[in-house]
Amino acid sequence: MSATSAAPHGAEAVSIAAERRWAVVVGVIIALLVAMMVITGLHWAAMPPSRVETIDVHTLHLKGEFVEGNLGTALGEDGKVTVRLIAQQYSFVPQCIVVPAEMPVTFRGTATDAIHGFVVGTTNANTMLIPGFVATFTTSFRKPGEHLMPCHEYCGTGHEAMWARVQVLPPEEFLARARGGERLSCVPR
Numbered sequence: 001m002s003a004t005s006a007a008p009h010g011a012e013a014v015s016i017a018a019e020r021r022w023a024v025v026v027g028v029i030i031a032l033l034v035a036m037m038v039i040t041g042l043h044w045a046a047m048p049p050s051r052v053e054t055i056d057v058h059t060l061h062l063k064g065e066f067v068e069g070n071l072g073t074a075l076g077e078d079g080k081v082t083v084r085l086i087a088q089q090y091s092f093v094p095q096c097i098v099v100p101a102e103m104p105v106t107f108r109g110t111a112t113d114a115i116h117g118f119v120v121g122t123t124n125a126n127t128m129l130i131p132g133f134v135a136t137f138t139t140s141f142r143k144p145g146e147h148l149m150p151c152h153e154y155c156g157t158g159h160e161a162m163w164a165r166v167q168v169l170p171p172e173e174f175l176a177r178a179r180g181g182e183r184l185s186c187v188p189r
């Protein structure tokens, strides 16, 4: 009888010890996860993300990437398509943007005066344009067609009237037009 009454006692002591060990292990895991969250959170809050690219607003139209002659769509020698655009109160330059369908397209844009932004139709091409910074993203358009590209950051009294158009061409047609190497747009001349 004493053996049977002693047995549950022993088992209980073992299970309590196991429970305690497990609690310590779980406690350590939780503490580690919280420490990771705090350290990475503070790290990212204290450091600018690596993709921040700045540009001097005052010389934007005079030299460098965003001079007027370089705006529009370019087909690089490496076959990459880059659209460069500028937003200002209250228009985009160029007013009509040409891109190929089914090919990666990199947008690079900035603003001259206030914070603007744009979204291309119902696609995921969407960014803010902030004076002093270059916004960039790469996307591709599934099928040829035409999209409206409104400014979606309130930028002043003319905000509602600020928009551009985006023409998505079949890839062959785009490549045929882009071969010359000049900057493309669909702004009527």
Ligand code: CUA
Binding pocket: 087, 088, 089, 090, 115, 116, 117, 151, 152, 153, 154, 155, 156, 158, 159, 160, 162
């Ligand atoms: Cu530009 Cu709103």
